[in-house]
Amino acid sequence: MKKQFSLIITMIFFIFLISIPKTIAQPDPLPPEVNSEAVILIESNSGKVLYTKNAGKEMYPASLTKIATAIYAIEKGNLDEMVTVTKEARSIEGTRVYLDEGEKVTLKKLLQGLLINSGNDAGVAIAQHMSGSEEQFAADLNEYLTSEVGVENTTFANPHGLFDPKHVTTAKDLVKITQYAMKNEVFRELFGTKSLKWDGEAWDTTLYTHHKLMREDPYEGITGGKTGYVDESGFTLATSAKRNNLSLIVITLNSERQSIAYEDTKKLLDYGFDNFKISSFSKGEEFYVTHPVQDQLMYGVSNGEMLNVINDAEKVQGISPLIEMKNKKDDKQYKSLTSNSKEEEDDSSLMASLSIIIVLLLLMVFCFILYKTKLSKENFFKRS
Template sequence: MKLLVLLIILSIFSIFFNNKVIGAVSPDEPLITSEAAILIDGNTGRVLYEKNSDKKMQPASLTKIATAIYAIENGNLEDIVTVSHNARDVEGTRVYLEEGEKITLKRLIEGLLVNSGNDAGIAIAEHLDGSVEDFVISLNRYLKDLGLQNTNFVNPHGLYHPEHLTTARDLALITQYAMKNNEFREIFGTKELSWNGESWDTTIYTHHKLMREQPYEGITGGKTGYIDESGITLVTAATRGDLSLIAVTLNAPTEDIAYHDTVDLLDYGFNNFTVESISQGQLFEINNEEYINNDILTYTISNNENIHKLITKGGVLELKNDSQDVIAQFQLEKNITWNDNVEILKESKDNAINDQRINKNLMFFVMLIFILILLRILFIKNHKKVDSID
């Protein structure tokens, strides 16, 4: 009986404790169920929220974001691709390509992103690099060059392989990079597309529900993914006004949870962050040197965040909050004043005068050498004449 009472007391205490913890969280901060997640500012890359963002996990079809931007930047979109038997027989989601079918690279990228065609992914890989094996070598090198340090892909589509791994942070970064490309951004935001293939004449629709079935205000693109080992994975991009957001969720147990987490992340970003700017032409001084920004500088801050501006030696402008976290960094240019211009002109003139002096001295030295040689020749000739007279 005493044991039962003790268990009841512990249960009540546990419930009370958990409620206190949840209640202590800011009401605006999202409570994410997905195993990993991240929310970044799509323009600056600032991280606005993260959970297990550097944990290596299976991305499933989110892989296709990397495949697509690699293909756009390294291929000719008008190239005609011949579909192989290998592409035709791939398992999973397809756009039902036929062996020997001829199709443009751009159309394959559309089938890859809009309908998540694994067969399109294989056809793209073989066309660009000759084989899937060579493609993934090139793709991984490409991603490393873009700054993705925790990603290793072994195929172009995301079907399960134990070494096919990435992180929420890396997926956010590659999506941010890809969204700067007009071609990618257009395809990534496509909701439906007529598809006229040899064996499939239909209309394909994006699988991302926030783009079609449950529209979210400001949505600009998205990609879904699922295999048993990855759970539900989502990448979502949205823009309202000047603020652009990219949300990534990995390994949600259900679709509803994945979309609920994504909406919570986007709502959190739009409700709590704004874009500020520093107008063009502002001057900053350090150690009696002036620096200037020749462009409008934008950065993202939370609604209750105070920003402090610090100019470092070398002209790097750092924006920090009260916690001394670096919000953004900008390289400024040294301000060339009128006096600086005068000094530069004077220095150039002095250099020119010095160059003239050097050239004159060199010419004099050459002429002197020439005269000495000439005198030597004449001396030798005269000496020979004297010898012949004797």
């Protein structure tokens, strides 16, 4: 009988061990392997870099240049102003929207042709309208990108991205330009347009975005994209996507094949959405910041990453260095920035553990009472 009781206790103890919720932190997931020469993935609300490869290497951007041309024209030009197409714009090589010499179109229509159909002729027309010549436009654009966007290693020689040995940038700068541009509502509309009826003097058609993840191979949450290619640059790709308030931007440069650019982009987007979440603290609730916030402060963090809430003079860990936060009640308090708070996860695990312990203790008590009862009966019959 004693052996049977010992066996029961051993089994109960074993069940207890394997039933306790696992609270050991899992290791960070391995980032994907990508084949493009240079790539970068950021969370666009904060600019936090989630993955990078050769992001500071000087590269040729091809038509990703048009992202910079577009945001410059949107911010510095009048979208309703009429533009007269010149002979130079009409005769430019490469992808076009077939503008006719002397044709008059609005600046906004040129921007549509520039971003949706990657029209090089639209780029030349925009540059000549904005600055008088392509050369002066390049100078104006470079000054704007440096002073207002904050690029560090970008020099553009034209508005469209056709090859020029002096026309260079980096993945880091391109993602910064795209992040900046995505703050503009007009740009977001154009960048995310999948198709558009085009009524021109020389060409009536429907324009379709060249970005395959927006049409032919749709990716969940895609919000915009731009493709590029010249022989010297290889395939280049800019992509934005959003799920559950998490906004991502991916830049891939110099892919040997178009399929590689898309494969790398999908891998990086999957990596971002699978392993990072967005959290926010409303102004006036638990936290305050050292600079004005209109409604909410939002930033991206990895799953399970902890925010160390510290003094105003120090920088907060895990978010943009431009953001400083402090807890109203306790400078030393830690908060989880995952979508499910750490406190809720800990409470849930604790309650589950306590429930299992209580059940197992009751079971042990029941077995002990049963054992004692049976033992008493055996002694009773022996005495009889």
